[in-house]
Amino acid sequence: MSKTIGVIGGGQLARMMITPAQELGLAIKVLAENEGSSAMLAATSVGDYTDYETVRRFAERVDVITFDHEHVPLNILEKLEAEGFNVQPSSSALRFAQNKLAMRQKLSELGLPVPDWAEVNSSVDLQTFLDKHNGVAVLKTPTGGYDGKGVKIVRSVEDASDWLAKGQPLLVEEKVDFVRELAQLSARNVSGDWSSWQVVQTIQVDGVCSEVLSPAPHADITSAAIIAKRIAEGLGVTGVLAVEMFETQDGKLLINELAMRPHNSGHFSIEGSTTSQFEQHIRAVADLPLGDTAPTTAFSVMLNLLGVDDVNTFVEHYPEALKVQGAHIHTYGKSARKGRKMGHITAVSNSSIDEARLIALKAKEALHA
Amino acid sequence: MSKTIGVIGGGQLARMMITPAQELGLAIKVLAENEGSSAMLAATSVGDYTDYETVRRFAERVDVITFDHEHVPLNILEKLEAEGFNVQPSSSALRFAQNKLAMRQKLSELGLPVPDWAEVNSSVDLQTFLDKHNGVAVLKTPTGGYDGKGVKIVRSVEDASDWLAKGQPLLVEEKVDFVRELAQLSARNVSGDWSSWQVVQTIQVDGVCSEVLSPAPHADITSAAIIAKRIAEGLGVTGVLAVEMFETQDGKLLINELAMRPHNSGHFSIEGSTTSQFEQHIRAVADLPLGDTAPTTAFSVMLNLLGVDDVNTFVEHYPEALKVQGAHIHTYGKSARKGRKMGHITAVSNSSIDEARLIALKAKEALHA
Numbered sequence: 001m002s003k004t005i006g007v008i009g010g011g012q013l014a015r016m017m018i019t020p021a022q023e024l025g026l027a028i029k030v031l032a033e034n035e036g037s038s039a040m041l042a043a044t045s046v047g048d049y050t051d052y053e054t055v056r057r058f059a060e061r062v063d064v065i066t067f068d069h070e071h072v073p074l075n076i077l078e079k080l081e082a083e084g085f086n087v088q089p090s091s092s093a094l095r096f097a098q099n100k101l102a103m104r105q106k107l108s109e110l111g112l113p114v115p116d117w118a119e120v121n122s123s124v125d126l127q128t129f130l131d132k133h134n135g136v137a138v139l140k141t142p143t144g145g146y147d148g149k150g151v152k153i154v155r156s157v158e159d160a161s162d163w164l165a166k167g168q169p170l171l172v173e174e175k176v177d178f179v180r181e182l183a184q185l186s187a188r189n190v191s192g193d194w195s196s197w198q199v200v201q202t203i204q205v206d207g208v209c210s211e212v213l214s215p216a217p218h219a220d221i222t223s224a225a226i227i228a229k230r231i232a233e234g235l236g237v238t239g240v241l242a243v244e245m246f247e248t249q250d251g252k253l254l255i256n257e258l259a260m261r262p263h264n265s266g267h268f269s270i271e272g273s274t275t276s277q278f279e280q281h282i283r284a285v286a287d288l289p290l291g292d293t294a295p296t297t298a299f300s301v302m303l304n305l306l307g308v309d310d311v312n313t314f315v316e317h318y319p320e321a322l323k324v325q326g327a328h329i330h331t332y333g334k335s336a337r338k339g340r341k342m343g344h345i346t347a348v349s350n351s352s353i354d355e356a357r358l359i360a361l362k363a364k365e366a367l368h369a
Numbered sequence: 370m371s372k373t374i375g376v377i378g379g380g381q382l383a384r385m386m387i388t389p390a391q392e393l394g395l396a397i398k399v400l401a402e403n404e405g406s407s408a409m410l411a412a413t414s415v416g417d418y419t420d421y422e423t424v425r426r427f428a429e430r431v432d433v434i435t436f437d438h439e440h441v442p443l444n445i446l447e448k449l450e451a452e453g454f455n456v457q458p459s460s461s462a463l464r465f466a467q468n469k470l471a472m473r474q475k476l477s478e479l480g481l482p483v484p485d486w487a488e489v490n491s492s493v494d495l496q497t498f499l500d501k502h503n504g505v506a507v508l509k510t511p512t513g514g515y516d517g518k519g520v521k522i523v524r525s526v527e528d529a530s531d532w533l534a535k536g537q538p539l540l541v542e543e544k545v546d547f548v549r550e551l552a553q554l555s556a557r558n559v560s561g562d563w564s565s566w567q568v569v570q571t572i573q574v575d576g577v578c579s580e581v582l583s584p585a586p587h588a589d590i591t592s593a594a595i596i597a598k599r600i601a602e603g604l605g606v607t608g609v610l611a612v613e614m615f616e617t618q619d620g621k622l623l624i625n626e627l628a629m630r631p632h633n634s635g636h637f638s639i640e641g642s643t644t645s646q647f648e649q650h651i652r653a654v655a656d657l658p659l660g661d662t663a664p665t666t667a668f669s670v671m672l673n674l675l676g677v678d679d680v681n682t683f684v685e686h687y688p689e690a691l692k693v694q695g696a697h698i699h700t701y702g703k704s705a706r707k708g709r710k711m712g713h714i715t716a717v718s719n720s721s722i723d724e725a726r727l728i729a730l731k732a733k734e735a736l737h738a
Contacts (some may be wrong), residue, residue: 025683025700025702318393
């Protein structure tokens with residue numbers, strides 16, 4: 001009998017896990033938020049992932065629980081685990097992806113490179129940190145933030161008064177003067193085998209990933225992989241782990257964010273690697289041997305397709321865009337909305353990163369994106 | 370609004386069309402024969418494809434009808450077309466894939482190279498043909514044959530007495546003394562654009578495809594592509610066209626069989642080509658621009674996974690087989706049955722066809738196949 005993978009969350013990440021799961025001889029079921037979700041094809045249940053009974057009923061029908069996002073409340077996962085359900089990554093790892101204060105605390109304990117940080121419970125805490133860092137800092141809500149939400153730059157206590165008023169602990173970090181951002185994708189299976197892809201450069205616009213260059217140009221950064229491995233093992237991560245990092249003027253790496261699931265910075269791997277991050281995630285959580293992560297092409301560039309208005313779903317422009325040879329267009333079956341992550345393009349080249357980028361941009365233009 | 374592709378037949382070919390259709394921004398529905406079909410994931414209807422009302426109800430819910438197999442009765446397709454439904458390939462092309470007598474007739478009219486052949490309606494017809502061909506010939510039922518079924522070698526009228534007794538016209542062909550078999554995959558979209566992959570060598574065992582080498586070694590055979598193009602255009606084929614050919618001692622090509630759908634000989638293209646035959650078929654029938662068919666690797670070898678008994682579904686051996694780096698294992702979600710096409714393995718190499726073959730064989734052994 002083949003195992004069934006259950007994915008909580010019906011977004012594009014779940015959508016892109018469907019085929020690899022099938023190809024690995026597994027069944028896959030998705031608990032989606034609503035009817036029109038990206039992973040509709042395998043969405044066998046629609047319901048609220050913050051409701052214990054809903055999640056439990058879903059868990060009973062699958063062999064492994066994994067995730068499209070990290071928003072399932074920790075106490076629900078802990079209860080499932082206590083009842084013997086197989087949750088990958090486990091709640092003990094996932095808590096560090098859910099809570100940035102817990103993450104900073106743990107990484108510091110492990111001696112891993114992080115920006116200077118502090119927990120903020122009052123305006124005094126914040127002022128103390130600002131005084132130590134030339135009057136500027138990055139303030140974050142420990143939970144629930146994504147794509148630039150839950151993050152702001154503050155130069156005074158007044159800048160933070162609305163967040164401080166909520167009475168919840170906040171995370172404050174030094175504003176790192178980085179030259180660029182990198183991401184190290186890797187995966188660890190339940191048995192503990194670990195494997196990484198080559199490090200990539202990510203380009204963010206307004207806090208949202210816009211572009212990924214693979215490999216990161218002029219990067220000789222085995223240290224990125226070493227950091228990722230120490231995190232994966234130190235935190236007991238299973239499945240794909242994305243480590244977003246800052247590279248500083250002097251070539252130092254500082255860990256920014258963690259995600260314990262396939263990640264936007266790894267979409268290039270669908271075409272650019274022998275094993276995609278989606279296949280690897282399924283292998284890892286099902287405790288199958290990890291696949292080969294060797295690149296299939298010298299260079300690849302991924303561009304996100306963000307919604308431009310309430311009309312253009314990009315699909316209507318496929319007849320033009322598909323003429324651009326070398327560009328691989330992916331859309332997620334979403335309705336149009338300005339700023340929404342609706343798809344991505346990956347272009348590959350064996351000549352140069354610039355060629356790959358040019359091909360991707362041509363396809364993007366043809367999509368009116 | 371995105372178009373919906375409707376596939377009649379729920380086998381592995383439909384299964385492998387699901388993801389490409391989604392990636393092309395299309396919806397896909399499948400009319401499957403039964404509940405446990407390979408393409409279950411998108412099987413929105415289960416019913417009898419020889420029943421006009423069943424097929425018509427399915428057609429009403431999609432924008433383009435296409436096929437997993439060529440067994441839908443021609444009169445059903447003609448009726449659908451008369452009512453304005455969009456059938457790709459059309460009945461006027463598909464009749465040549467359904468009826469081998471019609472196919473031989475048409476290819477001869479087009480002046481394309483075929484083995485010597487005749488229509489047989491009596492034992493006298495057959496004896497005349499045998500007398501002309503040293504007393505040996507290949508007898509075929511014009512319709513319904515596949516994987517070696519509906520084909521037999523005859524040396525006397527007696528060898529054919531059971532088939533002759535049925536009173537249906539038969540096709541008789543010279544037994545070609547070939548050195549090997551080749552297959553030329555190509556695709557033509559509704560607008561008439563045409564594109565081919567490199568020609569492959571196929572190795573058959575007991576009339577069933579066992580192995581495909583891509584590209585066909587030592588082949589300098591642009592004539593294969595020219596033949597395929599003339600067939601696609603001459604017969605008005607849309608979608609993928611597979612032309613199976615014999616290569617004779619003196620390097621001549623003779624057309625054996627045609628299939629107007631993705632074909633076993635093209636499975637290598639999932640990993641071995643920029644655009645897979647499944648994606649290309651969807652592009653072609655949806656009248657989108659055709660994709661790039663350049664190889665992604667110098668060599669690839671595809672081995673079929675035929676059932677070995679009623680127990681081994683191969684999936685249970687994945688933990689071992691997935692350790693074989695470079696082998697891509699595909700299974701079709703079928704229950705185990707001896708001789709059944711249950712999956713395939715494609716291995717790629719940039720060094721040699723022998724290396725690719727060795728990797729594929731290793732994975733096959735690990736699956737106990």
